[in-house]
Amino acid sequence: MYIVLSKDFYKIKYLVNKKILKKNIIKRFNGNLKLSIKELNSNFNKNNIYFLKKKVNRKLIISIIGHVNDGKTTLIRNVLNNKIKEFGNITQNINVYEVNKLNYNYLILDTPGHYVFDYIKKHAINFSDFIIFILSSEKISKKTIKILKYIKESKKNFAVALNKSDLFTINSSKIKNKYFKNDKILFYKISALTGNGIDYMLNQIYIKNIELLKFIKKNYAVIINNYYEKKIGNKCEIILKSGNINIGDFILDKKKNKIGKVINIICCDKKVNYCFSVSHCFIYGIKTNIKIGSQIFFNKKFENNKKIVLKKIFVNNNISFLNKKTKKKNLIIISDNENSIKSLCDMIKKNYYKYFQIKKKKVGTIEKDDIDFAKYTKSKIIYFNSICENNYETNKEIFVFKLIYDLENFLKKLINFKKKINKFVVTNIFSVKKTKIIGGRVVSGKIKINDIFTLYRKNKIINKNLRIKTIKIYEKESLIVNKNEICSIYFENFNDFQINDIIYSTNE
Numbered sequence: 094m095y096i097v098l099s100k101d102f103y104k105i106k107y108l109v110n111k112k113i114l115k116k117n118i119i120k121r122f123n124g125n126l127k128l129s130i131k132e133l134n135s136n137f138n139k140n141n142i143y144f145l146k147k148k149v150n151r152k153l154i155i156s157i158i159g160h161v162n163d164g165k166t167t168l169i170r171n172v173l174n175n176k177i178k179e180f181g182n183i184t185q186n187i188n189v190y191e192v193n194k195l196n197y198n199y200l201i202l203d204t205p206g207h208y209v210f211d212y213i214k215k216h217a218i219n220f221s222d223f224i225i226f227i228l229s230s231e232k233i234s235k236k237t238i239k240i241l242k243y244i245k246e247s248k249k250n251f252a253v254a255l256n257k258s259d260l261f262t263i264n265s266s267k268i269k270n271k272y273f274k275n276d277k278i279l280f281y282k283i284s285a286l287t288g289n290g291i292d293y294m295l296n297q298i299y300i301k302n303i304e305l306l307k308f309i310k311k312n313y314a315v316i317i318n319n320y321y322e323k324k325i326g327n328k329c330e331i332i333l334k335s336g337n338i339n340i341g342d343f344i345l346d347k348k349k350n351k352i353g354k355v356i357n358i359i360c361c362d363k364k365v366n367y368c369f370s371v372s373h374c375f376i377y378g379i380k381t382n383i384k385i386g387s388q389i390f391f392n393k394k395f396e397n398n399k400k401i402v403l404k405k406i407f408v409n410n411n412i413s414f415l416n417k418k419t420k421k422k423n424l425i426i427i428s429d430n431e432n433s434i435k436s437l438c439d440m441i442k443k444n445y446y447k448y449f450q451i452k453k454k455k456v457g458t459i460e461k462d463d464i465d466f467a468k469y470t471k472s473k474i475i476y477f478n479s480i481c482e483n484n485y486e487t488n489k490e491i492f493v494f495k496l497i498y499d500l501e502n503f504l505k506k507l508i509n510f511k512k513k514i515n516k517f518v519v520t521n522i523f524s525v526k527k528t529k530i531i532g533g534r535v536v537s538g539k540i541k542i543n544d545i546f547t548l549y550r551k552n553k554i555i556n557k558n559l560r561i562k563t564i565k566i567y568e569k570e571s572l573i574v575n576k577n578e579i580c581s582i583y584f585e586n587f588n589d590f591q592i593n594d595i596i597y598s599t600n601e
Contacts, residue, residue: 151306152191152198152371153299154332156217158244159227160237161206164256164285168227169203171288172295177203181496185210185478186432187217187317189332189373191361194292197299200332200371208236209440209497213432215243216386220315220332222305223298224251227285228268230258241272250305251278252298258282259289312336312391316383317373319431321457325357327379329389332371336391339367343395344379347388351395353379385431421447422507423472425463426454433478437500448508464488473507475500514538517546519594523581529588532581540564540574540582548587549595559596560585 157165166184170177172192188203204210204217218224224244228237244251253273255265265280279297283290313335320328344353357377358365368374383389424441428434434454441449452472453463459476467474467490474491477500494500515538523530546559563583564571574580 152200153302153306154200154202154220154222154334154371155295155298156202156204156221156224157227158204158214158218158224158240159206159256160229160234160240163206163227163229163237165206165227166203168254168256168283168285168291169201171285171291172201181498183207183496183498185497186430187213189317191373192295194295197296199295199299200373207497208239209501210432210436211239211243212435212439214240215247216317216432218244218247218249219386220317221249223302224249225254225294225298226251227254227256230255233268238272245276250302252294253278253280254294255280255282256285259284259287312338312342312370314338314389314391316385316387316389317432318385319383319456320429323458325377327353327377329376329379329383330373331376331389332373333368335370337367337369338374338376338391339393342391342393344376345390345392345395346383347390349390352381352383352389355391385435421450423452423470424449425452425467425472425474426477427459427463427474428456428477429458430478431456437475437477440501441504445504445508449504459491464490467491514597515540515544515546516595516597517582519590519592519596521581522590522592527588528583529590530581530583531590531594532579534579535574535576537576539576540580542572544598546584546596546598548590549597550591555589555594556587559587 157168159165161183166177166179169190172194173190177188184203184205185207186205190201190203192199192201202217202221204214224247226241226244253268255268265282269278269280279301281290281294281297283294285291312333314331314333316329316331318330320330322328338355338358340355340358342355343351344355346352355376355378358368358374359376360368360372360374365374379389426434426437426441428437434456438451438454441451452470453466455463459474463474466472472490474488476491476493478495492503494503516536517533517540518536519531519533521532523532540561542561542564544561546561547554548556548559561582562585564574565581566574566578571580
């Protein structure tokens with residue numbers, strides 16, 4: 094008995110590496126290959142035969158993750174041979190692209206790099222089969238290392254792509270020892286601009302992750318983003334991971350409860366009647382609020398007769414204007430998609446919680462009720478990543494933003510963001526037991542113990558990391574010295590002071 098193997102050399106090589114086929118088989122490969130059962134290893138079974146005979150059409154879902162300007166979008170532009178146009182040259186949401194390279198199919202997710210969109214990055218990691226973590230050979234920042242933590246926590250397979258390797262020299266072994274000590278991770282040196290090493294990297298990733306491309310009988314998808322369109326209703330962006338969907342299919346949640354019915358399918362910017370996995374598409378018909386990252390299932394039949402509660406996709410519809418009076422300024426956050434809403438709210442809560450409170454947040458467009466509510470609560474409406482309709486831009490309560498940088502600058506101006514300078518001028522120097530104590534006056538702000546200061550001499554930085562150990566006012570130790578007060582200061586591990594040196598720090 095003989096078995097005719099597939100023409101795909103990489104499948105055969107994969108089975109040889111797994112010790113399912115013997116090594117000498119590769120030498121005999123010439124397009125077609127016949128094997129007798131005696132030549133197969135004992136762990137070769139029917140599933141392997143099925144795997145070799147059947148073509149793998151399932152796309153490998155890959156997320157490109159990295160920090161701002163590390164080259165994520167440039168890499169995808171090179172792969173697609175296409176100029177991807179993005180407003181402001183910044184990625185602010187998940188963009189999905191279908192790619193075919195060397196007869197292998199991929200679904201590549203381009204993700205934002207800005208720290209504000211960490212929420213989106215985490216979800217993209219969970220959607221994916223595999224992750225390409227891009228490191229710039231120019232510089233590795235603290236925020237890049239923070240992204241690496243997200244990837245490691247997910248326990249997903251990933252590879253490291255050292256970008257800009259043609260412009261900057263970098264020692265990959267040093268990076269491995271510093272950040273990937275106990276991890277078995279593949280490193281690829283690439284250039285996103287010229288395309289060097291990209292095809293080889295994608296090819297190797299596909300071959301080494303063939304096991305992930307098993308077909309599942311269930312028709313299910315993962316929700317990437319939620320939108321709301323006024324005339325049609327809820328619009329969900331999904332990745333169909335397995336099976337197929339048709340117009341008229343019932344949509345079920347994890348608990349097999351009916352949450353809607355497929356009314357419309359948009360795939361590759363075209364209306365279609367059906368869609369096969371793995372693919373990226375938009376569906377209409379979900380009638381309840383369902384979280385991003387949730388799995389949904391499709392079925393032609395549904396037996397349960399529970400009624401569906403109709404809801405718009407509001408991230409938070411609980412209006413809290415009866416709170417106690419605070420000095421915080423009120424905001425209403427509105428955007429066309431849920432990912433942007435979540436990211437903006439996280440940014441405000443982390444960085445601006447002292448200055449703002451969010452009164453209302455929703456997915457959709459600005460309506461008259463929102464403007465009335467803004468006037469009643471004295472709130473500013475932030476409308477992000479969308480076009481303002483109904484000539485509402487002239488309204489004083491509404492501020493429209495398309496770029497995250499513009500929004501951050503607006504928030505800083507709104508709270509009168511200023512840096513207070515704490516300045517101290519050296520007028521005397523005292524030597525005590527091989528150490529120097531400086532005396533002088535606080536010109537502006539105030540000085541605290543354990544503060545970190547910068548030393549300036551004739552407009553040049555001498556030291557950026559001076560830490561105060563003790564402060565004395567008239568031989569009595571003190572924790573704080575206010576403006577115009579005279580004191581003596583002792584700094585840790587530094588003695589090179591001169592009269593008229595200026596020492597200052599900044600705080601917000």
